[in-house]
Amino acid sequence: MNRIFIVSFTGNATPQTIKQLASITHDHGGKWLVSKVNFLEELVAGVIKVEIPQENEDLVKDAFCDHEGLLVKFSKAKKHIQNAESIYKLRLDSADRAGIINEISHALDRQNIYILDMDCQRVFVAGGGGVSSSLFTANMTVKVPEDVIIDDVVKDLETLSNGIRVIVES
Structure with missing residues (x-):
């Protein structure tokens, strides 16, 4: 056993x-x-x-x-079996800004989406002419309720601000 x-x-x-x-x-x-x-x-x-x-x-x-x-x-712990059809891996790319993780969490919570894993990274990018910025990437595994369509989740996340891009990886 x-x-x-x-x-x-x-x-x-x-x-x-x-x-x-x-x-x-x-x-x-x-x-x-x-x-x-x-x-x-x-x-x-x-x-x-x-x-x-x-x-x-x-x-x-x-x-x-x-x-x-x-x-x-x-x-x-117990063996936990989840419905594979409702598990998605998402990648969100955006310009970094204060509160972005909080906004993502609230947007998903409003739709009863459970975050199984979230790995966030910020990368500083130096541009030409002394201009610099910080990029934000979140790799997430989420469990989506049966009545929620993943394309609607993507659109909702992309409306958080201009320049956010969400990719469904699986």
């Missing part, structure tokens, strides 16, 4: 550390169902949903805990 848990961690680690943890999980019959790992300067923060045979659960959990410099917490 397989067990599912969520491990969250913060602290000092390298990409090699994460690779080792993934390898240990795989070598013991497990897999990472969902993972989000971010490196900020010399620190890492991560959340991973792990499925593992029950007999190997403690071994894999110990592997996470044995890394010095990582603060690790485990939570029980």
Whole structure:
């Protein structure tokens, strides 16, 4: 019987550390169902949903805990099956401005759209003649209710301001 848990961690680690943890999980019959790992300067923060045979659960959990410099917490989880037809990946590109993430969140919330994942980046662009700007990109995975049409969601997001472009990637 397989067990599912969520491990969250913060602290000092390298990409090699994460690779080792993934390898240990795989070598013991497990897999990472969902993972989000971010490196900020010399620190890492991560959340991973792990499925593992029950007999190997403690071994894999110990592997996470044995890394010095990582603060690790485990939570029980259940297998969650979602309707794939209502899950979309969107990319939103825009000139950056204050409050844009808040506006996106409210626009989606008004239509009862659930944000499963949102990864935002701001890029500074230096232009000719001393003109510079900042570009904003949001990669999102959203769950859309059955009665909402994705093209309407795109149009709604694009009306937040001039120059916003939304692409449905899948």
